[in-house]
Amino acid sequence: MERSQHAERLADLIGPANVLTNDEDKAPYLVEWRDLYQGVTPMVLRPGTTEEVSAVMTYAYEHGLQIVPQGGNTGLVGGQIPAENGAEIVLSLGRMNKVRNVDPVGFTITVESGVILETLHQEAEKADRLFPLSLGAQGSCQIGGNISTNAGGTAVLAYGNTRDLVLGLEVVLPNGDIWNGLRTLRKDNTGYDLKQLFIGAEGTLGIITAASLKLFPKPKKLEAAFVGIETPQAALRLFSTAKAKAGPVLTGFELMPRVGVEFCLSHLDGARDPLSAPHDWYVLMELSSGSEAFPIRDLLEEILGEAFEEGFVSDAALAENLTQVQDFWHIRHGMSEVQKAEGGSIKHDVSVPVASIPDFLDKAMSAVSEFVPGCRPVPFGHLGDGNIHFNVSQPVGADKADYLAKWDAMNEIVHGIVHDFHGSISAEHGIGRLKRDLLKTVKSELELDMMKRIKDAFDPKGLLNPHRVL
Incomplete structure (x- = not known):
């Protein structure tokens, strides 16, 4: 079937206005904000309900269409950007932005995945409650993407990662089935905790369409x-x-x-x-x-x-x-954003034991300075939980493209030092496309095999966010 025919069938499911095929309309969905990835897609789909997401995924499963879920497009490892070969369709959750329920007494809020994080903060504030997840991109990132990447942020020290804030999920599986796991129970010991499979899975196992989240007392x-x-x-x-x-x-x-x-x-x-x-x-x-x-x-x-x-x-x-x-x-x-104005920046989202941070910084800063004389290390972040954004800006006056060509080599140096300190090469940004090939250097064969088995069980055709993470 021709792509135009797929577009027509999908338009019947979610409305012609929500199937974007014009290059100008698709453009905002195809570029990662650091310009590391420029994707190509035949169309961008914008379903407005869980049922429409289900209909799209059912059709995609039947016809072998590859789907890339996308939230606010603020991800930093390229997982939300379609491949350059034009074979992947972007499914944007931005229209699914309803607050379904706020329960101040039970300290919970249930929202759809396209709700912007800052809007979620405001809804909690109206109820005299706090939703603690806080990120530099909170004015544009969406909660579904935050959950799919297990976002960290500046409040992890007190409240934990996004994983710790989720009580229940609603998920559309790759074959179109809808799992309604929107429970708000604090204690539920009835078998496997299925929601945890989708948190941090970066859209490879299912599409999160709604979530029940914990609220906290608002600081006085x-x-x-x-x-x-x-x-x-x-x-x-x-x-x-x-x-x-x-x-x-x-x-x-x-x-x-x-x-x-x-x-x-x-x-x-x-x-x-x-x-x-x-x-x-x-x-x-x-x-x-x-x-x-x-x-x-x-x-x-x-x-x-x-x-x-x-x-x-x-x-x-x-x-x-x-x-x-x-x-x-x-x-x-603002510390991440401003680095763009200083030219090329090679990024590392790493964690080491808290007590090792000073020694890690000494070794890593010396190593990158020796590798690229005149480079400007800008390590910053969450000392309280061991997560450092070890970014390295180019030397003043250097050629940006020549500097960024050293990305992999510098990554190898920094990640080698992280390994020496028994740390992680991805503390909160995820794996996506950027770090997919690095995963085998930090995971055992058994761990990778277990992950592949889970992927195959949920998505046997490999159609949902393919070639991300694994």
Whole structure:
């Protein structure tokens, strides 16, 4: 059957306006935001209901059509971009953006997969509740994609990964069957926890169409400090002190280098240096409490006071209001985006044991600087959970294409050091296309075989997000 005939049949299922075949209409769905992948597709499908997704997948299964699910297209490993051969059809979940139910008493919210993360935050806020997943792309990423990639973000320290926030899922399987697992139970020990198979599977086992998620008490008090330090070792000492004193009240602990802050000051609208003098490294530390009576300001000052006395903190700015807290986070959340303005950037999303972060940074920064003299390492991220975004910007004035051609070689250097520290080559971004071939270097043959068996069981024809992950 010709592609035009498939388009006509699919238009009968979801409406002609929701089958995009014009090049201009398809363009936004075909480029990854870092420009690493430029895909080709005969059409983009935009179903509006779970039943329409089911109808599309039933048709695709019968006719052997390869389908690539896509949310907000903010993924960083290319899993959401169709292949360059034009054989894959993009299925966008953006029209499925309804909030189905909010239960403040049970602390749950049920939403469709196309709901934007920031919208989810706002819906929780209306109910005087908190949905804690927080990302730099939260204004455009969609919750279905967050779940499919098991997104991390800046709140993992206190609330866990996305995997820890999901109570139930609704999923369309590759053959079109609909699994309604939208339960909101906190305890359910009846056999395999099937939802966990789809969380982090990057759309290779089924298409998530809705989710029941955990809500939390909305913080009544929030305090933050932007702290100047000289070394990652000092940051680790500060984290140890803060965690011991604050426990679960410590809800954010982010490490940033001076070069990253400078990039933000140069290219990020509204960014201002919180401290009067520059420092080699910075920590953004946040404490929050659901009780007005909890003296978290005093606790923050006690933590910093002890750090000053022991000499491992050089300076600190404490937020005086919520606007200043947001200004601090604006710098942290903008750190990825601003690197584009500095030319080519070779990325690594890695994790190592928390106690190993200073030694890892010493070795990795030295190694990449030796490999590309003049390169500018910009390692930043979630020190509290061991996840560092080890990005390396090109030397000033270097040719971008020549620099990016060194991507694989630099990855090999950095990932080798990660391996030495018993870490992970993908802490929160997933595998997708970018790291698919690396997976066999970090997974045993048995692990890969088990993953392939699961894929074959759910998608025996290999039609759903093919050649991603595995």
